[in-house]
Amino acid sequence: MKFLHEYRQREAVEKIAAEIHRVVTRPWTIMEVCGGQTHAIVKFGLQQLLPPQIELVHGPGCPVCVTSLEIIDQAIAIASRPDVIFCSFGDMLRVPGSNGDLLTVKAAGGDIRTVYSPLQALKVAEDNPHKEVVFFAIGFETTAPAHAMAVVLATKKRLRNFSLLVSHFLVPPAIEAICSAPGSRVQGFLAAGHVCAIMGYEQYRPLAREYRVPIVVTGFEPLDILEGVLLCVRQLEQGICLVLNQYARAVDRNGNLNAQEILELVFDIDDQAWRGVGSIAASGLRLRAEFARFDAGRRFGMAHSSGPDRSGCISGRIMQGLQKPCDCPHFGGRCRPEQPLGAPMVSSEGACAAYYRYRNRSTADAH
């Protein structure tokens, strides 16, 4: 496929890797922010192509991993109602709540439908006027414009039976939280290319300056990721901390202004709870007051109450770059993809699931 295969050519990947070997003289710890990048790194064995001095740690950019236990519990409560059709991206069905998961609700007869796009949920609402249709709107800046558009279209179509359970996250405040945490090991970042396709990358400049970390906007294919590492390592070796754009084929400085406009129309910035990590100021999105009628939490009177996560999952430490999946005592034992104890074992973009799935992988695929 065009714009995929050419970025996976083994020789090209190895050539960039050789250039990284040539440039590096000291140990560096670099975090890739997005779960899609984590998946590619593990799948294509990119860590093994890097010099031993470079360690990649895996950031919090997997929405399935960071959606809070409280929101999962609310999703389970709403999806269990007989008057509700609950629409969700497939990965969310297996995320453990305090008690069971959405799949358990479905097995017990709950009407839960997996969708690929919020527009499908909108269609379900149009087709089922006598049911309450709730869409589980999770994600980062990349997904938020799709959800904002679903709200705008629902308003235009005067749909009264459609609402969203919103769990939306913003990347820059998470990067800031990681940089300012005591004991932070991360010296440079590969920023999530598709988040920047929406938001641009001006927001990252003050972070790079203040925390003295190079930030490279990076794509998702092996060649992209290794070039992102190269652009990061070159800066680290020279003591430079700039924001660079590796992924210029899809990202420009200002991002997608059309999408930003609809985002601002529909959502407000608010504090947000990240599973395993805790609350981060101004790191999430909420429906604006004018669209509060689309808020499923409000519509179904969801209380804010979930106990602490007692599973023993260390996802928060993994997503802050402090530990790796293999450091978790439950990895591959009590926690496996068939029976996940924590959220990063669920989705293919979760670091634990990626490590588990490709645990025998050591070289780059060449297809």
Added chain:
Amino acid sequence: MCLGIPGRVEELLNESPLERSARVNFGGICKEINLAYVPEAREGDYVIVHVGFAISRVREQEAHRIFRYLERIGELGELQ
């Protein structure tokens, strides 16, 4: 769920601004995709698609940059 993938705009299906959509081809699999956020995208263009929405048009010129770089640092011959 969070992957964005490139696809080729084959045929515009709806021209009304918020619901502007097209049939987009992902290596042989076609889907109807909302193009409201990339009003500049035309048939034949590649777009990055995420949860049913095109979020950015792929700039072909920029897409070749890394290969020009590889050519500079070494023997592109190997790639062909």
